[in-house]
Amino acid sequence: MPLTSIAFVGGLALLMPLYYALPMKTRWPLLLLASLGFYAFAGWRGLCYVLFTVISTWLIAWRIDTMQARQKAYVAEHRAELSREERKAYNAVQKRAQRRWLILGLAVNLGIMAFMIVLKSTSLKGTLEDALRFEILIPLGISYYTFRIMGYLIDVYWGKVRAQKNPAKLTLFTIFFPQVWMGPISRYEYLSETLLAPRKFDWDSFQSGAQRMIFGYFKKLVIAERLIGPALRDLPKLDGISALLNMVVYAAALYCDFTGGIDIAIGIGECFGIKMEENFDSPFRSKNIFEYWRRWHITMGTWFRDYVFYPVSVAKPLQKLTAKIKQKHPKLARRAPVYIATMVTWFVTGIWHGAAWNYIAWGLANGVVILISQELQPLYGKFHTRFPKMNGKAYDAFQIARTFLLMAFIRAFDIYLDVPLTFSRFASIFIRPHFGALSEALQVLPWLDWLVAGLGICLLLIGTKRLRRLPAAFWLLLVLAILVFGVYGLGYDASAFVYTRF
C-alpha cells in the first residue's frame, strides 16, 4: 500500500480520529496495530522477516543490557576490593562478551539485509525461486528498518540507550508505518521518546503535519511523477545535451520524489503528535559537496558517519596501517585514516543502495569528489584571499549551480544503471552536444506538463517556511491542485517512490 494510494489516505483518515478518541495508554498499541496491518498489506511473509529481526535484536540487546548492568553493579560493589588494573581487565572481558553478542546481532541483521539486496539487484531471485518453487518476498523497506534497528543495537552496546523491555514497543519503533517506505532512518533515542509517550491532541502540531503532508503529496504527485517517467524511460535513450537535460530533470524528480515522501512521513507523524528527525535541509542550496551531504538524506548520512565512518577511522587495523605508512610518508599518514574511512563509508553507502556496479560507482564517485574537494580547500582559501570580491551573491549562485550540476552528474549512475554507458553519456555532453536535438528531447513530455512541473518547482523555490505562513485557503487550493494536476490513478503505474528501490 503506497503512501500515495487512496486506500492509504482513507485508512489514515479513519485512524487519526480513532487515535485521539482512545485513552492515551492505548495509543501506541493502536499505532503498532496500524503499522503491522500496513506492513502485512504488503505481504504477511514480509512481516515474518521483520518480526524475526525485531525479536532477535530485542533478545540480544536485552542480553547486552543485562550484562552491562551486572558489570556496573559488580564494579560498584567491589570498587574497594579491585585495583584499577583488575577493574580494567574485568571491564575488558565483559566488553568482549558484549561485543560477541553485538556481532551476532549485526550479523543476523546485516546477513538478512545483504541477502535481500543481492536478491533484489541480481538474477539470483529468479534462479532461487525456480529451484525452491515458491516466490521469495523481499520485505518492504528492509534497508531502512534494518538500519534503524542496527542503530538501536549499537547504541545499546555503546551504552547510549537502555534496552527496550517491551518487544512490542521495539516493533513499533522498527516499523512505524509512515517511515517504512523510505525513512527517515530514525534513531531510537529520539524517536522512542516521542513515539511511545502519550500525547494530547495539539492543533498546531496537527495543522503543521497536515500542511507538510499536503506539500509532500504535491511534490510527489504533481512534480516527481510527471518528470520521473521521462527521466528514466525516454530521455536515457538520448545523448549529447539531451543527456544533460536528463540528469537535471532526474535530479529534480528524485528530489521531489524523496523529499515528498519524507514530508508525507514526517507530516503523518506530526498529525499524531510524533516528531521525527528531519531528513533534508534545502540540499540544492548547498555551495559544496560537503554541505550537500549534510543537507541531503541527513539521517542516512549521520547513520553512516556514526556507525561506519567513526568506527572505521579508529579501527585497530587502520591504526596499524597508518603506523606503517607513517614510517615512509609521514604527511600522508595524517590523512590516510580519513581517506580510507571516507572511501569505505561511501563504498558501503553505494552497496546499501543496491548490489550493482552502478551503485558502487555512485558511492565511490561521491567519495572521490569529497576527497578532491577536501584537498583543494587550501587552494580555494588562497583564491578567495587574493580575490576577496569573489564572495558576492553571484559567486554564491555559481557555487550552488556547480554543486547541483555535480550531484546531478553523479546521480546519472542511477539513471543508466550501467557504468560505461553513464561515462559515455556524460562524455557526449561535451564531445557531441547536438544542441539541435534538445527540442526533440523536450517532446518527451507535453508542453503543458513541462509548464505544470515548472510552476510546481517555482512554488518549491518560495520555500516551505514562507508557504507555511499562508492561510488555510492556500492549502486547500494546493489539495485541489494535487487532485487535478497530480499524476495518479488508472493509467499510471509509477506510484511507487523511487527511493523505495533502495
Added chain:
Amino acid sequence: MLPRAMSWRQRSQFKPRKEVSPLKKILSLALCITFFLALTAAQNLLMPKYMAESREGRLTGEYYQDSHRNDLLIIGDCEVYENISPITLWEEFGIPSFIRGNAKQLMWHSFAMLEDALRYETPKVVLLSVLAMMYGAPTRDIEPYNRMALDGLRWSRAKADAVRASMLPEESFSSYVLPLLRFHGRWSELGRTDWQHYFAKRQVGIAGFVMRSDVKPAGWIPPPKLLPNYDFGDMAWEYLDKIAALCEARGIQLVLFKAPSLTPHWYGEWDAQIAQYALEHNLAYLNALDKADEIGLDYALDTYDAGLHLNRQGAEKMAVYLGEFLKDHCPELIDRRGEEIFDRDWAVKCAQYHAMRAAQEREIAALGEVRTFFAD
C-alpha cells in the same frame, strides 16, 4: 493556575484551550464549503460529457429525466438501444417503454439498471437482451464501459454492488465515489465541448433509444470462430438468475431477447442454453436473429454499420415485430393510448423523435451522412 490534582504528566500536557471567535468559525465553515464547491465544479468540468464521442455515456443519466411511467423496461446493450424504437412501440401498440441500455452493458450492469429502475417504477414486463451472456467476467477493455454505464447511475446499494462486480483489479471503488480521481488527467484535453456542456447537456436518447438514420449496407461477414467452450460463464448465469429472481419477486414478467444483428456471431450452442433456461424458468424468449424475413429486415438498407446495429428504419421494423410478440406473450401489456397522462408524455417524446428523424434525413439528403450525431 493548573489544578493541583493533576499528575506531572497531565500538567505538562495541559494547554489552555484557545478561544475561537464566532467570525473565525464562520470563515472556516465558508472556506470548507467553498472548497467542496470548487471540488465539485472541477469534477463536473473534468468528467467526460459524452457529447461528440461515446454519446451512449449519457444514456444512464437520462433515465432520471423520464416520467417513470413505463409498462415495458428494455434492458441490454447496443442491441437494444439502437435496435428497438420505443416510439414505434407507443405509436403502433400504445406500450409505454424505456430502454436502459449502454455500450457493452454486461449482465451485472443490467442487474444494476433493473434494481435502480425499480426504485422509481415497477414495469409490467422487462425485456432483457441476452447477448451479454457471452461475457462471463469483466473483460480487459471494460473500464471505459464501466464508467459510461455506472457514472451516470444515482448512488444506491445497486450502484455500489454493480461497481464492485464490474471493477477491474486496477480500478478503485473510490474513483466511482469521486470520479475526479479517475478523470483528473483530462485537464490537458479539455475542449470546447467540456465548457459548452458544463451545465446543459444535449439529450442523446429518446426513451433510451439512440437514433441513426444513415445506411451502410452489410457486406462480407467473417465466418464465426470455433470456441474452445460454448458454456456461458458463472458470473453471467449468476446475474441472469438474480434478474429473474428480482422480476419474480416484484411480479414482473421477464422476456429474454436476442436482437437481429449479423455480428458478433450468436452461436447455436448459446441459443440452446438460453432457450433451455427460458423453458426451465417459464420465460418467453424471442430470438429475432433468424426472424429477419418475418420482421422485414433488409441488411442492405436497415443497418448503419454493415450489420452490427440496425438503423432507425430497422429499429422501427423490429419494434413492430416485437410489439406483436409482446401482445401475444404478455397479456398485462395493454394499449395506453387515450390515457391522458401517457398521451401527454408521449406526445413530447414523439415530437422529439420525429424532429430528430427529419433533421437526420435532411442531413443525409444534403451531406450524405448524419453529421449532427457527431457534432459537439
